[in-house]
Amino acid sequence: MDSTELAFAGPARQAELIRTREVSPRELVDLYLERIERIDPRLNSFRVVFAERARVEAQQAEGRAGAGDNRPLLGVPIAVKDNLDVAGEVTALGSDAAGGPAPADAEQVRRLRQAGAIVIGKTHMSELAIFPWTESQTFGVTRNPWNPELTPGGSSGGSGAAVAAGLASAASATDGGGSIRIPASCNGLVGLKTQRGRVPFTPEPVHWHALSVAGCVSRRVADTALWLDVVSGPLDGDPLAIPAPDRPFADAAARPPEKLRVAVSFAAPLNAKVHAAVRRAIEETAAVLRSLGHDVRERDVDYPELRPPFVPRWAHGIHQDVQAMAHPGRLEKRTRALSTLGRVIGERRAQRARDKEPKVAARVNKVFADHDVVLTATTARPPHAADKFHGKGWFASLNAAVPVAAFATAWNVTGQPAISVPAPSLHEGLPLGVQLIGRPSDEATLIALAAQLEAEVGWPERRPPVD
Numbered sequence: 001m002d003s004t005e006l007a008f009a010g011p012a013r014q015a016e017l018i019r020t021r022e023v024s025p026r027e028l029v030d031l032y033l034e035r036i037e038r039i040d041p042r043l044n045s046f047r048v049v050f051a052e053r054a055r056v057e058a059q060q061a062e063g064r065a066g067a068g069d070n071r072p073l074l075g076v077p078i079a080v081k082d083n084l085d086v087a088g089e090v091t092a093l094g095s096d097a098a099g100g101p102a103p104a105d106a107e108q109v110r111r112l113r114q115a116g117a118i119v120i121g122k123t124h125m126s127e128l129a130i131f132p133w134t135e136s137q138t139f140g141v142t143r144n145p146w147n148p149e150l151t152p153g154g155s156s157g158g159s160g161a162a163v164a165a166g167l168a169s170a171a172s173a174t175d176g177g178g179s180i181r182i183p184a185s186c187n188g189l190v191g192l193k194t195q196r197g198r199v200p201f202t203p204e205p206v207h208w209h210a211l212s213v214a215g216c217v218s219r220r221v222a223d224t225a226l227w228l229d230v231v232s233g234p235l236d237g238d239p240l241a242i243p244a245p246d247r248p249f250a251d252a253a254a255r256p257p258e259k260l261r262v263a264v265s266f267a268a269p270l271n272a273k274v275h276a277a278v279r280r281a282i283e284e285t286a287a288v289l290r291s292l293g294h295d296v297r298e299r300d301v302d303y304p305e306l307r308p309p310f311v312p313r314w315a316h317g318i319h320q321d322v323q324a325m326a327h328p329g330r331l332e333k334r335t336r337a338l339s340t341l342g343r344v345i346g347e348r349r350a351q352r353a354r355d356k357e358p359k360v361a362a363r364v365n366k367v368f369a370d371h372d373v374v375l376t377a378t379t380a381r382p383p384h385a386a387d388k389f390h391g392k393g394w395f396a397s398l399n400a401a402v403p404v405a406a407f408a409t410a411w412n413v414t415g416q417p418a419i420s421v422p423a424p425s426l427h428e429g430l431p432l433g434v435q436l437i438g439r440p441s442d443e444a445t446l447i448a449l450a451a452q453l454e455a456e457v458g459w460p461e462r463r464p465p466v467d
Contacts, residue, residue, distance in 0.1 A: 025075030123158030178408025185433025
């Protein structure tokens with residue numbers, strides 16, 4: 001396997017190669033460090049790279065591998081989004097308003113390290129993860145490896161760009177309104193919004209009034225499943241914790257699903273205008289699913305008006321994040337304006353918005369009375385220009401975010417799982433994503449169906465023109 005193939009092999013395959021001694025952790029770390037140095041100046045996906053620390057950890061992993069250690073991610077270099085604490089490193093959250101270094105790893109980082117992973121660096125995000133693109137006054141604009149003139153999405157855009165460009169095997173991501181699925185769509189990756197409570201969201205177990213969840217972006221469904229097996233599981237005292245599944249998620253990725261009833265929904269929430277290429281992506285995916293033997297029928301989701309159950313939780317959550325920053329005066333003007341909005345909304349109105357959740361869930365989930373999975377757009381449009389909203393005000397930015405995040409936000413409100421996977425065809429040389437939504441706590445069905453689509457479509461073989 002040549003170096004480029006190895007860079008794009010993914011965590012599961014890389015861990016296997018380390019176990020069989022066909023590649024060493026040091027080789028993998030050096031490979032990614034070389035690629036980051038050569039490619040990332042064009043993309044700006046990493047805020048900080050832990051080169052020396054990663055080399056030391058790789059040397060330790062080699063010794064453990066030689067002693068027969070078979071942890072699932074032993075020696076595999078991964079990246080983490082810059083809203084997860086890494087001990088001894090500032091958690092910048094896309095801003096220079098943060099305080100000092102974190103005293104300990106976040107629980108997700110601890111579990112990844114416990115599984116043997118090597119954290120090679122921290123990736124860029126929009127300030128406080130607010131908007132579905134990745135640009136900030138502090139760290140500049142992050143760009144899409146498929147076309148650097150375009151956005152990689154957000155808020156986990158640094159993670160999406162890094163994985164798509166082969167600068168990390170996989171990377172953590174979080175999603176409070178589409179921030180895993182949107183970068184997955186923009187970069188031709190797999191992005192699973194997990195069931196609320198599946199992955200501990202420490203140090204804040206309830207973020208944005210329970211809109212936010214954690215996961216990763218990867219090139220392959222099996223890698224997302226492996227990552228989820230590593231980081232998921234209840235944590236003592238977590239008010240959102242849910243029971244573990246009966247079987248590992250990796251098992252779901254390894255077996256095709258039985259015949260499923262798939263609802264294809266073209267209904268657009270928040271009056272988002274759907275681009276013709278996005279509709280075509282849904283239609284192509286539906287055709288592939290039919291060819292695989294599934295019962296695929298058009299059936300629209302009955303969306304309510306989503307602003308009342310979403311915006312108060314989102315805005316007040318931003319206010320809470322701003323209050324926790326060491327230097328809030330350094331935040332972008334639009335961030336401070338949204339914090340003021342959140343302060344005016346207040347805790348009580350945010351809670352009332354959350355109280356609307358059961359009614360919203362009952363309405364949108366009627367489709368699951370006679371369907372197993374729903375297929376929709378991930379975003380209403382292809383990626384826009386990378387710096388289109390750089391420095392814009394809060395109101396213009398908020399309006400611009402609607403068509404990007406409209407199809408994602410409903411499922412943050414309900415808390416149930418949804419996954420973005422690449423569509424069968426490229427659009428003008430760019431990947432587009434489609435979204436599969438499952439019943440509450442049923443990531444396994446989504447993983448099995450996405451893996452089946454991956455085998456048929458073959459998206460892991462597509463690579464952006466960065467080498």
